[in-house]
Amino acid sequence: MGxxxxxxxxxxxxxxxxxxxxxxxFFMPGVKSTFTGLETNxxxxxxxxxxxxxxxxxxxxxxxxxxxxxxxxYLFEETKVNYLCHTSNYYDLCVVQQPFLREHFEEELxxxxxxxxxxxxxxxxxxxxNRNYDVQMRKGDxxxxxxxxxxxxxxxxxxxLSKGEVLDYNSFNVVLNxxxxxxxxxxxxxVEHESVLGQAETTDFMTLYxxxxxxxxxxxxxxxxxxxxxxxTEDVYMFASRxxxxxxxxx
Amino acid sequence: xxxxxxxxxxxxxxxxxxxxxLAEGQSTTVCCExxxxxxxxxxxxxxxxxxxxxxxxxxxSQTSFCQLGTCVNTNSGVCTSNVPRQQCLDEGGExxxxxxxxxxxxxxxxxxxxxxxxxxxQTECKQLASDYGVSIQFNxxxxxxxxxxxxxxxxxxxxxxxxxxxxxxxxMLEKSQCISTGGNFFDGILCTASELESDCSPSSETxxxxxxxxxxxxxxxxxxxxxxxxxxxxxxxAWGNTQRDYWxxxxxxxxxxxxxxxxxxxxxxxxxxASDRGVDFCKxxxxxxxxxxEEVIKNHGESWCAETPGTLHHILVDPETMEYLDDSREKLIxxxxxxxxxxxxxxxxxxxxxxxxxxxxxxxRNEICKEADIGTETIGEEFTVAQCRANPWRSCLNITSKxxxxxxxxxxxxxxxxxxxxxxxxxxxxxxxxGSCLPLYAPGFDFWSEDLGGESVCASGNVNELVLxxxxxxxxxxxxxxxxxxxxxxxxxxxxxxxxxxxxxxxxEELKRIHEGTANFVDAQQVYISDRLGYYCEDKTGKVxxxxxxxxxxxxxEGTFSDKIxxxxxxxxxxxxxxxxxxxxxxxxxxxxxxCGYKNNLVGEYSDNSTQIITTLFQQLTQKGEVKxxxxxxxxxxxxxxxxxxxxxxxxxNENTE
Numbered sequence: 032m033g034x035x036x037x038x039x040x041x042x043x044x045x046x047x048x049x050x051x052x053x054x055x056x057f058f059m060p061g062v063k064s065t066f067t068g069l070e071t072n073x074x075x076x077x078x079x080x081x082x083x084x085x086x087x088x089x090x091x092x093x094x095x096x097x098x099x100x101x102x103x104x105y106l107f108e109e110t111k112v113n114y115l116c117h118t119s120n121y122y123d124l125c126v127v128q129q130p131f132l133r134e135h136f137e138e139e140l141x142x143x144x145x146x147x148x149x150x151x152x153x154x155x156x157x158x159x160x161n162r163n164y165d166v167q168m169r170k171g172d173x174x175x176x177x178x179x180x181x182x183x184x185x186x187x188x189x190x191x192l193s194k195g196e197v198l199d200y201n202s203f204n205v206v207l208n209x210x211x212x213x214x215x216x217x218x219x220x221x222v223e224h225e226s227v228l229g230q231a232e233t234t235d236f237m238t239l240y241x242x243x244x245x246x247x248x249x250x251x252x253x254x255x256x257x258x259x260x261x262x263x264t265e266d267v268y269m270f271a272s273r274x275x276x277x278x279x280x281x282x
Numbered sequence: 283x284x285x286x287x288x289x290x291x292x293x294x295x296x297x298x299x300x301x302x303x304l305a306e307g308q309s310t311t312v313c314c315e316x317x318x319x320x321x322x323x324x325x326x327x328x329x330x331x332x333x334x335x336x337x338x339x340x341x342x343s344q345t346s347f348c349q350l351g352t353c354v355n356t357n358s359g360v361c362t363s364n365v366p367r368q369q370c371l372d373e374g375g376e377x378x379x380x381x382x383x384x385x386x387x388x389x390x391x392x393x394x395x396x397x398x399x400x401x402x403x404q405t406e407c408k409q410l411a412s413d414y415g416v417s418i419q420f421n422x423x424x425x426x427x428x429x430x431x432x433x434x435x436x437x438x439x440x441x442x443x444x445x446x447x448x449x450x451x452x453x454m455l456e457k458s459q460c461i462s463t464g465g466n467f468f469d470g471i472l473c474t475a476s477e478l479e480s481d482c483s484p485s486s487e488t489x490x491x492x493x494x495x496x497x498x499x500x501x502x503x504x505x506x507x508x509x510x511x512x513x514x515x516x517x518x519x520a521w522g523n524t525q526r527d528y529w530x531x532x533x534x535x536x537x538x539x540x541x542x543x544x545x546x547x548x549x550x551x552x553x554x555x556a557s558d559r560g561v562d563f564c565k566x567x568x569x570x571x572x573x574x575x576e577e578v579i580k581n582h583g584e585s586w587c588a589e590t591p592g593t594l595h596h597i598l599v600d601p602e603t604m605e606y607l608d609d610s611r612e613k614l615i616x617x618x619x620x621x622x623x624x625x626x627x628x629x630x631x632x633x634x635x636x637x638x639x640x641x642x643x644x645x646x647r648n649e650i651c652k653e654a655d656i657g658t659e660t661i662g663e664e665f666t667v668a669q670c671r672a673n674p675w676r677s678c679l680n681i682t683s684k685x686x687x688x689x690x691x692x693x694x695x696x697x698x699x700x701x702x703x704x705x706x707x708x709x710x711x712x713x714x715x716x717g718s719c720l721p722l723y724a725p726g727f728d729f730w731s732e733d734l735g736g737e738s739v740c741a742s743g744n745v746n747e748l749v750l751x752x753x754x755x756x757x758x759x760x761x762x763x764x765x766x767x768x769x770x771x772x773x774x775x776x777x778x779x780x781x782x783x784x785x786x787x788x789x790x791e792e793l794k795r796i797h798e799g800t801a802n803f804v805d806a807q808q809v810y811i812s813d814r815l816g817y818y819c820e821d822k823t824g825k826v827x828x829x830x831x832x833x834x835x836x837x838x839x840e841g842t843f844s845d846k847i848x849x850x851x852x853x854x855x856x857x858x859x860x861x862x863x864x865x866x867x868x869x870x871x872x873x874x875x876x877x878c879g880y881k882n883n884l885v886g887e888y889s890d891n892s893t894q895i896i897t898t899l900f901q902q903l904t905q906k907g908e909v910k911x912x913x914x915x916x917x918x919x920x921x922x923x924x925x926x927x928x929x930x931x932x933x934x935x936n937e938n939t940e
Binding site: 102116118123131134212219227234237241244247250 | 317319320321322323324325326341342343348350353355358360362363364365366369370373375395398400401410413414427428431493554583632634635637639640641642643644645646648725726727728731736
């Protein structure tokens with residue numbers, strides 16, 4: 032056989048391989064799902080689906096002093112920064128406005144992430160249904176927990192996937208590596224100083240927590256904006272306090 | 283005997299205050315348990331109170347519903363101070379009318395969870411254990427956060443050897459951890475120790491740990507602090523026992539080991555481990571900045587005062603006594619109108635881990651930035667610390683003696699002349715008590731506000747002066763007194779320093795001697811001073827005696843005084859000797875009171891001229907002192923200059939006396 036003939040055979044073989052691959056892709060679902068990259072693990076799927084929103088919500092909340100829609104706030108650089116300690120009077124120490132700060136953050140995040148959780152579960156259900164799974168899902172409650180070095184979202188939805196074998200899931204966890212716990216502890220401590228002493232010394236906190244930059248920005252009418260920046264992630268946390276203010280013209 | 287009329291007096295005002303309107307009406311302040319925008323326990327207007335909560339016609343500190351105490355979340359163990367009772371209950375907490383330190387369950391301790399630590403209450407620690415599903419250790423003996431955080435870094439690790447099917451793996455662990463995981467613990471040595479025969483070897487890889495650069499072995503375990511001398515990539519002939527020993531024994535006390543290692547950063551001295559493009563090194567934490575136009579390096583932790591416009595830069599004080607150590611005080615006095623101007627604000631800067639952080643001091647110059655050097659005496663090198671110090675300017679206004687006012691520890695300055703109570707003291711008391719004590723750092727006011735604005739403070743700088751003139755009733759001079767400087771200054775009888783141009787042509791010292799009776803008058807044509815005897819002597823009238831003295835050509839010099847005023851003595855002295863001194867004193871007093879009078883702000887804009895004016899009102903009096911004729915009030919000075927309407931300004935009075 033001449034060289035031309037050999038080349039022809041190889042070309043034909045190549046075409047046949049491509050056709051076979053296409054036939055396999057379109058007519059064998061198991062292979063198709065592998066080729067499209069869809070996760071077979073619902074936990075991983077939910078983690079990927081929810082974590083970005085959870086992170087963005089936590090950052091928004093942190094920047095606004097723990098409220099998504101602050102009612103009592105100071106407008107700082109076009110951001111409504113919630114008061115965690117406040118007095119309307121001059122000379123007086125402030126009154127703490129949020130006694131359980133971490134718990135409040137958890138509540139706010141839990142409410143805010145619910146639509147994302149619902150949406151992700153719907154997508155998950157649809158995805159598995161499309162792959163001919165029988166999907167039984169019962170909606171449960173969700174709970175955000177802010178823990179040292181992480182934010183843990185516990186989802187108590189139950190999920191049963193049936194296709195030949197049965198896969199049961201009673202709950203899910205989405206975990207975000209985050210320093211919010213430590214920052215909230217610092218914020219609580221600053222608020223304590225504001226309410227008891229009238230102000231806090233930022234250097235003390237930066238000495239203890241080397242990865243945090245703590246700034247105290249005194250505003251003209253007496254409000255202080257505390258701005259905490261995580262040096263590692265550049266995440267910014269802020270809150271407002273108004274304590275022991277001296278009016279202009281008096282001291 | 284000549285009949286003398288006391289003819290006219292002039293009433294002069296010196297208005298210092300910025301033009302403000304006083305607030306009209308009053309708002310009702312009540313205690314709102316909760317406001318409509320969600321704030322708890324605020325003294326505010328009644329319209330701000332939430333209708334769902336209580337309000338009281340008193341201050342919140344007097345109410346029971348806004349009583350502050352410690353709020354405890356008994357589930358999580360969180361304790362918060364200064365929380366109103368109802369708010370605490372609404373949040374599901376338990377409220378205590380006690381300080382947090384008095385509540386046992388709020389006592390903090392060190393909670394160890396795995397490798398991490400948290401300084402929390404025991405209840406909080408247990409909750410964390412439950413959340414993590416791990417066991418915890420709570421140490422109540424550790425009562426401060428710093429000591430607790432130190433425990434996060436385990437130091438008593440050693441080589442933990444695992445022998446699994448002939449493969450010897452090794453990890454650097456604490457003994458308890460090692461044993462609990464079935465390993466063999468070797469205290470004080472590294473996984474790379476040759477006698478262990480583990481699969482871990484020295485490597486050139488490094489990492490940041492505890493502010494220092496550490497070697498990692500091939501298993502990813504921490505070894506000792508990095509130094510190129512112990513890099514396994516050294517040439518083979520450079521690798522000897524020293525290097526082998528360095529990779530065998532775990533060094534704990536580097537200081538006593540006497541090793542000078544490149545990776546041994548020192549946070550206290552301004553370096554720490556940092557990574558840049560995969561390379562770990564000791565990063566310099568100092569900051570580059572500009573001070574007085576020069577590039578300088580500030581150490582980590584140093585703080586200094588920013589060179590903000592309108593403020594005096596780098597006020598140096600003793601860190602303990604706050605005594606001024608440089609000429610800041612003198613600069614503030616000599617250039618009082620250049621510093622602490624409206625809009626100016628002091629700012630503190632700090633170098634922290636290579637970054638300059640700004641901290642503005644309180645606005646309205648309620649705080650002043652001052653610096654101290656705490657390094658030169660202790661470490662032999664300058665190390666500045668700056669603070670925003672309170673400006674207790676009001677306390678100056680209450681001081682009534684010069685010595686007390688100029689105490690080196692007070693930020694006050696004594697301005698001779700007027701007292702705030704308006705008294706004019708006998709001469710023997712004047713040196714110490716005839717003047718005002720004013721703040722060195724003029725405070726700011728929100729002079730644009732209707733409620734406050736420092737109006738009363740500025741108004742305390744206003745003065746009224748009654749100037750008396752003595753003329754003969756037959757002359758027509760009295761009509762010209764209002765406009766003729768020479769006439770006015772010569773015929774002035776009392777408080778003559780208020781007359782524009784008074785004292786020109788003669789020095790203050792000479793004028794003072796004339797009043798004391800120790801100097802002669804000279805050349806009255808060239809000087810603008812009173813020739814009324816009563817201005818120099820008590821209960822006298824008429825002109826000062828005039829003797830003719832001849833010129834060389836035998837002529838007579840008109841109006842030349844050559845006599846001493848024999849009755850003059852130092853017990854009868856005016857407050858000021860010249861009009862210039864009077865005006866300068868008033869302007870200084872005004873400027874130091876605060877944002878008062880005619881001043882420029884940060885951007886060089888001056889306030890309205892009407893913020894600083896002198897007006898006059900001439901009245902003709904009878905011998906009995908009754909008003910006979912009133913003239914129209916005229917403004918003769920505004921802003922920083924005499925007005926053009928005053929003909930006396932055309933008679934050699936300086937336009938700008940600043």
